[in-house]
Amino acid sequence: MNQIPAVLADGIIYASWLFLIAAGLTLIYGVMKILNMAHGSLYALGAYAAASLGGAWLAHGYSPYGSYAVLIVAAVIAGLAAGVVIERGLLRFMYGRDEVTLLLATYALLLILEDLIKLAWGVDPYFFAEPYSLLGTLEFGNLIYPTYDLLLIAVALIIGGAMSWMLKRTRSGKLLRVVIHDREVSVAMGINVGRFYLTTFTAGTILAAIGGAITAPMISVVPGMGVEVIVLAFAVVVIGGLGSLPGAALGAVIVGITRAAAVHYLPEAELFSVYLVMAVVLIFRPKGLFAGAEVRKI
Known part of the structure; x- marks a missing residue:
């Protein structure tokens, strides 16, 4: 029982x-x-861009505290460039096709990007640990955590709050919800759906790159790291309900707490625990916890 605070803290992080x-x-x-x-x-x-640009920043003798801004800048540049190229160069020619076709297209893109990353950065690991250790540690009773972990929580809350505010409170967000509901009606109303698709996909790639950039100081950046992550990301969105932001948040909390409990109480079941939770949720809620109502067209 005395491990419960550690389980909760590890799970939230x-x-x-x-x-x-x-x-x-x-x-x-x-x-x-x-x-x-x-x-x-x-x-x-995003992780490679952050490690490369951050390493160059420190190598030139600039302030190590500036490396936090470099992480975000590197992620935004990488995500923006990749998002525009992929959406304009590939996806816009495939809208309206079956979801399985789009899934296969992005899988092919995954294989291409993995090879391009190896061509650009090689196969040797990159290390950029300075931002992780720079802020020191914090103590909570008997628990000691790097301050960077709390920064991770803050970034997640800021991104989640900003996305929710944009979708619910801004004019662009309300128009985007119209596009989500019915693309054909949106076009008929004069909404530039193509622009919204470009903006959405680019925002998604920037968010992915920011996730990698924030993670880069915590691990060694190596080839294949993205393949491992996509499985966990799919587990989170499937549990929460595909396309649901609150569902993604709840799915992340469920998986995080479950994984932390497994690490503390049954370490050999750590990996299995994630898929067990996903299986249990899908048995009772096949479309996830926050699956929205489907629109039927007659």
Whole structure:
């Protein structure tokens, strides 16, 4: 019982990280109905960009505290460039096709991006640990955590809050919800659906890249890291309900707490626990916890 505070703290930290990597995926599916298999590679692209640009920043002797801004700048640049190229160069020619076709197209894109990352950065690991250790640690009773972990929670809350505010409170967000509900009616009303698709996909790629950039100081950046992440991201959005932002947040919390409990009480079941939770949820809620009502056209 004395491990419960540690389980909760570890679970919340891990859930924050999960939400960061899943937010872009659920945004793209919610608007465009594209299950983006390349999301993991875009996450990896953000991590590599952050490690490279951050390493160059420190190598030139600039303030290490500026490396936090460099992380975000690198992610935004990488995500913006990749999002525009992919959406304008590939996806816009495939709108209206079956979701399975789009799934296969993004899977092919995943394979291409993985090879391009190896060509650009090689196969050796990149290390950029300075931002993680720079802020020191915090103590909560008997628990000691790096301050960077609390920064991770703050970033997840800011991104989640900003996305929710944009969708519910801004004119663009309200128009986007119209596009989500019915693309054909949106076009008839004069809404530039193509522009909304471009903006949405680019925002999703930027979110994926930010997730990778924030993670880069915590791990070694290596080839294949995106493939591992996409499985967890899919688990989160499937549990919460495809396309649901509150569902992604709740799914991240459920997976985070479950995984933390497994680590503390049954370490050999850590990986299995994630899929067990997903299976249990899907048995009772096949479309996820926050699955929206489907519109039927006659």
